[in-house]
Amino acid sequence: MRYYVVLLCLALAFLSSCKTRQYSRNNKQIEKEAQKQNPNPISYTTLTYIDAFKGVAIEEMNRYGIPASITLAQGILESGSGASDLAKYANNHFGIKCTSDWKGKAYYKDDDQKDDCFRVYKDPRESYRDHSEFLKRKRYSALFELDKNDYKNWAIGLKNAGYATNPKYPDLLINIIEKYQLYLYDSPESEREKLAREDRVFKEINANIPNEKKLFTPVNVAPKDPPSNVDGKYYTVQQGDTLYKISQMFKLSVDDLKSLNQLPDNNIKIGQKLIVVK
Structure with missing residues (x-):
């Protein structure tokens, strides 16, 4: 046994x-x-x-x-x-x-x-x-x-x-x-x-909190010129992006962005390419 x-x-x-x-x-x-x-x-x-x-x-x-x-x-x-x-x-x-x-x-x-x-x-x-x-x-x-x-x-x-x-x-x-x-x-x-x-x-x-490294970039004011990661009429979604932020960059409404890209909601993913030119 x-x-x-x-x-x-x-x-x-x-x-x-x-x-x-x-x-x-x-x-x-x-x-x-x-x-x-x-x-x-x-x-x-x-x-x-x-x-x-x-x-x-x-x-x-x-x-x-x-x-x-x-x-x-x-x-x-x-x-x-x-x-x-x-x-x-x-x-x-x-x-x-x-x-x-x-x-x-x-x-x-x-x-x-x-x-x-x-x-x-x-x-x-x-x-x-x-x-x-x-x-x-x-x-x-x-x-x-x-x-x-x-x-x-x-x-x-x-x-x-x-x-x-x-x-x-x-x-x-x-x-x-x-x-x-x-x-x-x-x-x-x-x-x-x-x-x-x-x-x-x-x-x-x-x-x-002075002891923490301060590397964040506040979101918000739309730049005068489009960012460098634009390929023709496409923009590649970056970390921290929202549809609203991207719409401000390219002087579009959120609804325009959703319509151009046939988005059912406001969800986007890092690396996703969005049409930003009408």
Whole structure:
């Protein structure tokens, strides 16, 4: 009997070792593809991360009702302000794991269990959208009865609904939101008001946090001449771009841009080519 137990243990150890090697090869392939697609990845500070993704977080809030402050704080915390391997190689900024309905690629790393499976996205914007879709599950439904400005109870509710196992998770989110004044992104506003507020908020943050590297570029005033990444009548979407920002660059309305490019909504992706000449 003892002999068969030993054999079983050896077999299980062998299978585990095979799986680990398989996952390692898979990860190297994912990393190789990511480096080929983006050979010069951006190295973010927390401030530049906020500057890069605040627009996406606000879009997701307007579409799904999730406070932009919560989305940004989770992105900062889960991705290490974009510095984690999951963010760099899998474009996964929220640590969302594979589920039985996930059909995309996977990246493996030790988390709650050894070689946990995490989702791989084409770009960070897709990760932000999937985060919103993820929170629309039934287990988080009570959160959407809260006010969008109630970031404290959103943070507590996420923990209570099982989003994270760390008992300090709500405090971590709330501290990030309050340190960087992310709650200012939770109020509904017009595009013009949003742009003016973003410029003001980042000036205030830079004044209050002198030790962080200040590399962000405030969004906003349309340049006199079109930017250099224009090829004929096409513009290539850059990190931090929104339809409104691009429309201002080329003196078009958002509706004109959507019509020229047959866009069903305001969602655009980095690297996407848009027609900007009527």
